[in-house]
Structure formats: C-alpha cells, structure tokens
Amino acid sequence: MMRTAMKKRRRRRHGQPRQRDLVVVDQSESRRPMSPCSAPKLLRLLLVSLFLLACTCAAASSSVTEDVQYLSPKMARIQRHLDRLNKPSTRTIQSMDGDTIDCVPRHEQHALDHPLLKSHKIQLAPPRMPASSTSPASAASSSNSTSSNRAARRAWQTWHHAGHCPKGTVPVRRTTAEDVLRGRRSLFRFGRKHHRRDRAPRAANAPDVVTGNGHEHAIAYTAVGQQEVYGAKATINVWDPSIQESNGFSLSQLWLLSGSFNGSDLNSIEAGWQVSPELYGDSRPRLFTYWTSDAYEATGCYNALCPGFVQTSSRVAIGASISPVSSLAGEQYDMTLLIWKDPKLGNWWLSYGDGGASQLVGYWPAELFTHLSGHASMVEWGGEVVNTSPGGAHTATQMGSGRFAGEGFGRASYFRNLEMVDAGNSLAPVSLDAVQTLAEDGGCYDIRKAYDERDGWGTHFYYGGPGHNPACP
Template identity: 65%
Template structure:
C-alpha cells in the first residue's frame, strides 16, 4: 500500500470510528486519545475480511505488525519458523472412543476468506472495545494479582482474592521446564456480568509467585464480554514479565507477541463448540522454548505454528519455566458477598465426565532435551469446590487428564 492509499485508509478508519460513537457520550479529547491508540494497534491492511460473527479481520504485512513496535524489539529479526519442535519420547496417545467423539475446532472467520502469504490476520479493535474497559490504560490488560495463598507445597500463581477463582492442575518440576501442551474442549459458558470472564488455559510460569517479577506466558480459550463485546469463546494469549503490573496484554493488543502464521487470528471466535451429550470439539495448545534462539513458540492444533514470544521480553523465562498450570479461571464481581453465576468450562461439575464436563487431556511438559513427556506428577486445586471442582486421572488413550468446571452460584454455592 502506497502513501496515498495508507492516508485514505486512515481517513476511512477515522470516519468509521467517529460514526460508531456518534450516539455515545464521549468527549473529543478522550476520543482523540482512543483513536491515537487504535492507530498503533490497527495497522494498515493489505486485505480485510468481514467475519460472519461481526469481527473485522485485517491482513497486515508480517513485517509491519504491532509486535515490532516494542522498544526491546527495535532490532529484532523475525524468526520465520522454530528451529525444532519438541519430540515425543513415547508413541502418541490413542484416540478416545467413548459415548461420543471429539473433533478439532477451528475459527469462524475462515468461512469468509483467508489472508495472503506474507501477512498475519489481526482482529481489528474498535472504539467500543476500548470504552468497555475501565480505562484506555487498562484496555487489553489483566489486573495485577495479589500474593498467592499459603499451601503445603510451592503455591501456583492463583488466588481466591480479587474475585479470581480457579480449578487447576499444576506441576513444579524439580528439573527444568521448557514448555507445556494439552488438548482442551471448547464451550460457551454463561457469563453473569459484563465485567466477568471465564477461561480455560495453560500457564507457563517463572519468577516469584508473590513478588513483582513473575513471568507468565498463557494461551487457551476465553469468553469475555468486556474484552470482545460478545459471549463467544475465543482463542487468546497473554504475557507479562512483571506480575501483570505494566508489561504484556491479551492477544495482539500491545507490542510483544510476534505472529508468523496467516491462518490463525488470535482473539477470533472458535467454531464449532462442544454440546452437552453431543459432539466434543477441542483445541490443542503447545508452548515451548526454541533450544537455539530462546524464543517461546505457540502451536495450535496438531502442527500449526502461530508465532512466538521473543526471549527479549522476559527475565526469568529468558532461561526456563519453573511451573506449569492447566485449568479454568473465572472472575466473580458480584456485590454484597453473593457468588457469581458465571460458569467455568461447560458449567457442569467434573463428575459429569465426558460429554458433560470440560476437560484437559494429554497433559505434557517439555523437558531440557526438548522432549514431550507426560505430566505425571500433578497436583490439583479448586479454591471452592462447591462452586467449581476438578478430578484428575490417567488412561492409555488420554494420558494424564482431568475434568473440571461448575455452574458457580447454586444452592451449595450461594
């Protein structure tokens, strides 16, 4: 796109943004600040795709992506592909053939087109997206988590304070952790309030769990009306190098994560989704550290490589991880001590099993030899099992796995 085309695109984008907020009470100074911020995120596209779910997907030249605006990546050269994917020491687990079956979930926008080679698909951010956040500064960011609960073992970075509740499995290997993998089925949990969310994800962690130097890489699916403006499950990523204080963000809403794939849009809706007593649709997430260059790569599905978090972004994770977590998280923002009815997973407890509860299967970690090994030594945690719970097991077909979730508010969880 030449300078004239770029100018016309920016003018059109500004007119669309102004029109979109004509009915809202937004002052001109605030609107100007929002538009300046959006001009940094929404890079001029080579092609635009309108998704049937309402998303606008911009196909942005790979070398023009927002990631490279990060000051630590000023001289960063994009790594086109990982040097080596983790290899499995033993044969892969078999397929599950119970009362139903599972299939791979994909993304809704694919029905409307594809981005050309050399570009990356970016979900366009709007003024309305920003206005749903607490402030422009908080758009795309998680609130900083307070210190972890005391436990008999080294605690994972989860808390019951600040409204966050979890049902997770975790492992803190005595050796070295260089990644993690799992397959997660996708649901559309009910959300009780517009500022609440529900997610299922992998956390790869290092640093002090009760300090300001926690490093975290995260990926999975989430439902967040505040962030996306709807209740669809969406593929998401997150990163921080200072315990969610100033660094990092969701998806591509700040500079940092370098995308290399032209088929996966981070932040876009996942479709189809699982149904109760019906077909189960799942996604596979793999996060691993490149043994040569040290970047942390993300894989989606069986063989698709999405992109990477550059090693320059981190302190402790520039070396290795010390803990992995798998599981669900919700935020309870209900007043006066009432518990939210926001669902975790499918909204059903772990004992509902296949076709009812949400699951993580084939839990694995990446060791110092760049090999995938079963996460045999896991612990589980649910802060309030009357609201959300978790049950783990092992089988030949699913390896280390667990069911988890719950409805939130119910007669035992008022």
C-alpha cells in the same frame, strides 16, 4: 397573410399584449426590488422560521460546544491508540461473527513496536519442533482419541468461512473504539489483566493463584522446582460458558511460570480459550494469549493489544472466535495447544492443533522476559473465572461447560493428554502423580484428575461448575 394581419388587429382590439410586450413586462418585474412588506406570505413565513431556528441553535450552542470539548480530547486519544494497534492491511475480511480481520504484512505488525524489539528479526519457524518420546501407536491414539466412548472433533476459527489471509501477512482482529470504551479503564490498562496489588503470601510449592481477589480456579499444576520446564501441551475441550456480569470472564488455559510468586518479577506465558464480554463485546469463546514479566503490573497484555507476541501464521488469528463448540450430551470439540522454548534462539513458540493439522501461530521473543529467558519452573492447566459477588451472592458465571467434574465426558469440560517439554526438547507425557489439583471452593467449581491409557487420553482431568447454586451461595 391577410388572415394573420386580421388576427393581430383583433388581439390589439381586445387588449391582448403582443409577445414583445410580455417580455418587457417580465423584465421590468424582475428588476423591481422586493421589500419584506411586499413579499408573498409563504416567503414571510419562511423568513420567520429561519430566524427562530437560528435563535434556537444559538441558545443550544453553548451546551453542545461544552460536550464536544469534553469528548474530543478523549476520542482523539482513543483514535491515536487505535491507529497504533490497527496497522494498514492488504486485505480485510468480514467474519460472520461480526469481527473484522485485517491481513497485516508480517513485518509491519504491532508486536514490533515494543522498545525491546526495535532490532528484532522475525523468526519464521523454529529449527526443530519438540520430539515426542511416546511410541508411534500411543502418539496416534493420543492425537486422534478415536474411542467410541470419548470421541471429539477439532475446533477451528469462525472467520475462515469468509476468507483467508495471503502468505506474508498475519490475521489481526481489528480493535474498535467500542472495544476500548466498553472496558471503562485507562488506555494504559486496556487489554491487561487487573493489577494484583493484593497478592496474598504464597507457599513455595503452591500454584500461582490468589484467593480473595475475585479470581477462582480449578487447575492441575506441577510443583515448583520439580524439574526445569521448557514447554507444555494439552488438548482443551471448548465450550461457551454463560457469563453473569458484563465485566466477568471465564477461561480455560495453560500457564508457564517462572520467577518470584510473592514479588513483582513473576514471568508468565499463557494461552487458551476465553469468553469475555468486556474484552470482545460478545459471549463467544476465543483463542487468546497473554504474557507478563512483572506479575501483571505494567508489562504484557491479551493477544495483540500491546506489542510483544510476534505472529507468523497467516491462518490463525489471536482473539478470533472458535467454532464449533461442544454441547451437552452432544458433539464434543477440542483444540490442542503446545508452547515450547526454541533451544537455539530462546523464543517461546505457540502452535495450534495437533499432528498434521498443527499450525505455528507465532512466538513470545526471549527479549521480553527475565526468568523465562532460561526456563519455566511451573506449569498449570485449567479454568479460571472472576467472581464480583453481584448482589452479595457468588457469581453464576460458569466455568468450562458449567457442569461439575463428576458428570464426565459429554457434560463436564476436560483437559487431556497433559505433556511437558524437557531440556532436550523432548515432549513427554505427564504422570498422574506429577500433578496436583486445586479448586478454592468445590461447591462452586471442582476438578478431578485421572489417567487412561486405553482411550489414549493419558493424564487428564475434568473440571468446572455452575458457580452460584445451593452449595455455592
């Protein structure tokens, strides 16, 4: 204890404050007001920096505010539109190709928002598929195409590698703001074909194509009035053609048509594969559908981008990419599409695949149409591109494989096993003489039809081309 007392006295002699004095000093310093003049140098620099930053933000605020005021209403409209398109899902699948697939409850899909479908009851399946009128042997040959010279494999959809949608839901490719903005068109025109205001007069038995508006074709077609048509079928070779312009496209599809081809009441149902960077943001071939009841003026759209087409399948996503695809002198891949009218309720059904692999995708309700509420008057099969003549030259956008029809299997693209459905709901092969062909400019794209019973291809054709080349300046 004496040593402790001596230490305390020694500290006081050397001027060291006691602990109690330290506390008092600290408290008195903390209570003392700090003026800007007495602030440390670092604090003064911080205050000056904050002042300059505030002045900079104030100077720039007017231009930023103007930009926000300009963009906000537009983005708000787009978001409201997306909210209508992208319904709540029970499961979301991220596909390896970048797509987001939403599994939407079947009874909540966007199709039912159509004013004509408010009281529509979803038809889960047609009463009866079209019956084939061919013999079992030829039907098997037609389905499998097992010839060593012309063997092809089935193309499917990429998103299945990442997952599947549960029963009771339908897979819907999610639409994004980027998709809408990429098209640079009004929300009303988003997902629709360009309005054909410049439709040229058309002969009564000519196909529904319009030369001079940038759309070019290589198609096979049936003559108008030849017979009442209640459906059509074909197996379509799948490729990934090169697209030159960002707003260009290349597609291969079948059309079912009825109505006035020179007026504004044309009804059309369409399905096939399509490469469209503007619509999808990439160059992958994708399964697509389209419909219109007024010659593409105000009704219809691609896929599910407007109400109308009712999906029923949980396995096939409209607008999703197709894989694998064919390669030059390599493996060939194709897909089979069948569209037919349900004779009981009048809905137009779509199936994907053939034989045991066939999948009911969904249907176009009869309520959507005028002339097609009865039957179709023409069928078309083939390819289409849009030519915007970049730089004054013909587009180099490819059709099909980008090779001319004469190059044949493994190089040129094809449609095989052309068939039609009659009034008795029977599916019958189309004779070679029953179809005509058309290509506006054979130097750019061409088509050659043929018949082959040995390989089971029946009536078929090769078509396509490279677009711009010495014969197509």
